[in-house]
Amino acid sequence: MGTLKKEQVRESVRDTYGKVALAGIGASGASQSTSCCGPADKSAETTPVSSCGCGEPGFSAKQMSTTMGYSKADMDNVPEGANMGLGCGNPVAFASLKPGETVVDLGSGGGFDCFLSAKEVGKTGRVIGVDMTPEMISKARRNAEAAEASNVEFRLGEIEHLPVADNSADIVMSNCVINLSPDKQSVYRDAFRVLKPGGRLSISDVLATAPLPEKIRNDLSLVGACVGGSATIGDTEEMLEQAGFTDIRITPKDYSRDLIRQWDPAKSQHALDYVVSAYIEAVKPSQP
Numbered sequence: 001m002g003t004l005k006k007e008q009v010r011e012s013v014r015d016t017y018g019k020v021a022l023a024g025i026g027a028s029g030a031s032q033s034t035s036c037c038g039p040a041d042k043s044a045e046t047t048p049v050s051s052c053g054c055g056e057p058g059f060s061a062k063q064m065s066t067t068m069g070y071s072k073a074d075m076d077n078v079p080e081g082a083n084m085g086l087g088c089g090n091p092v093a094f095a096s097l098k099p100g101e102t103v104v105d106l107g108s109g110g111g112f113d114c115f116l117s118a119k120e121v122g123k124t125g126r127v128i129g130v131d132m133t134p135e136m137i138s139k140a141r142r143n144a145e146a147a148e149a150s151n152v153e154f155r156l157g158e159i160e161h162l163p164v165a166d167n168s169a170d171i172v173m174s175n176c177v178i179n180l181s182p183d184k185q186s187v188y189r190d191a192f193r194v195l196k197p198g199g200r201l202s203i204s205d206v207l208a209t210a211p212l213p214e215k216i217r218n219d220l221s222l223v224g225a226c227v228g229g230s231a232t233i234g235d236t237e238e239m240l241e242q243a244g245f246t247d248i249r250i251t252p253k254d255y256s257r258d259l260i261r262q263w264d265p266a267k268s269q270h271a272l273d274y275v276v277s278a279y280i281e282a283v284k285p286s287q288p
Helices: 006-023 061-068 072-076 112-121 134-147 184-194 220-224 233-243 256-261
Strands: 102-106 126-131 152-156 169-175 195-208 246-252 275-283
Touching: 006 134, 006 220, 102 112, 102 184, 112 126, 112 134, 112 152, 112 169, 126 134, 134 152, 169 184, 184 195, 184 233, 195 233, 233 246, 233 275
Parallel strands: 102 126, 102 169, 126 152, 169 195
Antiparallel strands: 195 275, 246 275
16 A cells, blocks of 8 residues: 555554544534544434545435435335435345345445345344454444344454354345455455355446546545555455455446546545445355
């Protein structure tokens, strides 16, 4: 990551998203969005927000989620506060989840995608959300308790070192989180480890269309804004192959440039010209 050290990036991201989560349970009710992916107040679903992950002033988390591909039913059928406007797409929509499957969500935040997945896999299925931010885990667990979601659990851990058993998941999904990792190869390698043979990836993430200039890569605010840490499309394909995945498909989204430009139209316009939101799909081979 250039001159930035991995732990420096990790701690900066943890601090940023910890503040996002704490703002979600604060007493003031004021919008305090600080990162690419979210407003974070208890009324985040309807409060206009203005940071890089949730749009220009006047956009609510629900409006941004609609842009990302979520339906009104999706947003109405999750616990209040689970939809924080986080993300850059809807990985649940193309995951083709089936009853009884086990899902692992990397960087689960308030649990929005986890709760949507739980409805798809049903009572015989299981959803495990993993997040490295204690504040997010606490928020998600409160949401699960409020929803009486018995088939959803949230575990504290880093996505490079998942607290999940080998060969135990049918699908690993993530929404605008892997770009935040300073060690993406380890993320894909560990996702491969926890997937069952034949298991699959369903990821929405921000990728670079060209190598990022050093000044962008070394700006912690842009890394936390889901831009500065973005890997190129080619590098992502290579990392997936090295991890052992096959049937790799990376599909940039038609609307993504408009969506990404809403994140921070003034501060980092030049940086946003380098990135695109894309769906990433891959399969762990059934046979070694």
